[in-house]
Amino acid sequence: MMEQAVKQMNEEMLKSALILADKNEDSVIKETALNNVFILSGDGSKKLVTKNLAPGIKVNDEKLITIDNEEYRIWEPFRSKLAVLVLKGSSLSVKNDSSFLYLGAANGTTVSHISDIVHDGIVFAVEISPRAMKDLVRVSIPRRNLIPILADAMNPESYKNMVTEVDFLYQDIAQREQASIAIKNAQFFLKKNGILVLMIKAKSIDSIKRSKDLMGNEIEKLEDFFKVEELFDLEPFHSDHMAVVARKIC
Numbered sequence: 494m495m496e497q498a499v500k501q502m503n504e505e506m507l508k509s510a511l512i513l514a515d516k517n518e519d520s521v522i523k524e525t526a527l528n529n530v531f532i533l534s535g536d537g538s539k540k541l542v543t544k545n546l547a548p549g550i551k552v553n554d555e556k557l558i559t560i561d562n563e564e565y566r567i568w569e570p571f572r573s574k575l576a577v578l579v580l581k582g583s584s585l586s587v588k589n590d591s592s593f594l595y596l597g598a599a600n601g602t603t604v605s606h607i608s609d610i611v612h613d614g615i616v617f618a619v620e621i622s623p624r625a626m627k628d629l630v631r632v633s634i635p636r637r638n639l640i641p642i643l644a645d646a647m648n649p650e651s652y653k654n655m656v657t658e659v660d661f662l663y664q665d666i667a668q669r670e671q672a673s674i675a676i677k678n679a680q681f682f683l684k685k686n687g688i689l690v691l692m693i694k695a696k697s698i699d700s701i702k703r704s705k706d707l708m709g710n711e712i713e714k715l716e717d718f719f720k721v722e723e724l725f726d727l728e729p730f731h732s733d734h735m736a737v738v739a740r741k742i743c
């Protein structure tokens with residue numbers, strides 16, 4: 494039941510995102526509903542891009558494109574689950590000065606695009622792996638709004654002196670107890686009415702039980718603290734993953 498509802502919701506959103514992109518065929522670069530995120534048309538294809546906060550500097554091997562003296566970076570949905578949400582028409586509303594706590598920052602791919610989006614805001618990026626942290630520190634150096642934190646997201650007490658209250662909590666960690674980690678961090682850091690974006694990977698929770706049941710269980714756990722506003726299946730870009738967008742209610 495939930496599977497079918499999510500599929501239908503995704504198809505409708507994807508359709509409306511593409512209609513939006515098609516409205517102005519002549520323009521090469523076109524705004525989306527999200528700050529500093531654009532759709533670049535050319536060579537018969539459309540790509541999602543963010544305006545580069547650190548001009549001339551790549552994070553991975555993404556292409557940099559300059560149009561009218563502004564530099565943009567390609568935002569690849571196969572590499573970033575948040576890009577899939579934007580393509581599927583999420584109504585996430587992020588301001589130029591919004592604040593984020595990002596759990597599971599890895600080498601900084603998605604974090605760097607959020608840093609582009611919240612140009613005058615701040616992104617606290619928590620990562621447990623020292624190897625990934627090396628890359629994340631490199632990514633953060635030219636980005637004035639990105640604060641890398643080497644820590645375990647299961648233990649928010651350990652970074653409570655480094656992080657302020659935030660507008661958004663973003664979590665993408667392949668771990669058991671994904672909903673519990675989100676709830677714990679939200680209690681410490683997320684403002685009332687703040688938004689949680691949780692990427693759930695069913696196989697990390699249990700590799701034998703059915704994915705949809707497991708995702709349903711995780712969502713149920715969230716419902717004591719959040720009002721679920723959007724659900725996205727991340728197919729065809731990330732299999733066995735779902736994104737939950739929810740508002741903190743207490």
Ligand SMILES: C[S@@+](CC[C@H](N)C(=O)[O-])C[C@H]1O[C@@H](n2cnc3c(N)ncnc32)[C@H](O)[C@@H]1O
Nearest residue numbers: 597599602603620621622645646647665666667
């Ligand atoms: C799927 S990757 C994240 C990819 C990243 N969000 C992106 O889109 O660029 C998951 C990351 O979570 C990190 N991680 C796993 N458990 C963690 C924990 N308890 N605390 C902080 N980070 C954790 C892993 O080291 C890994 O880098």
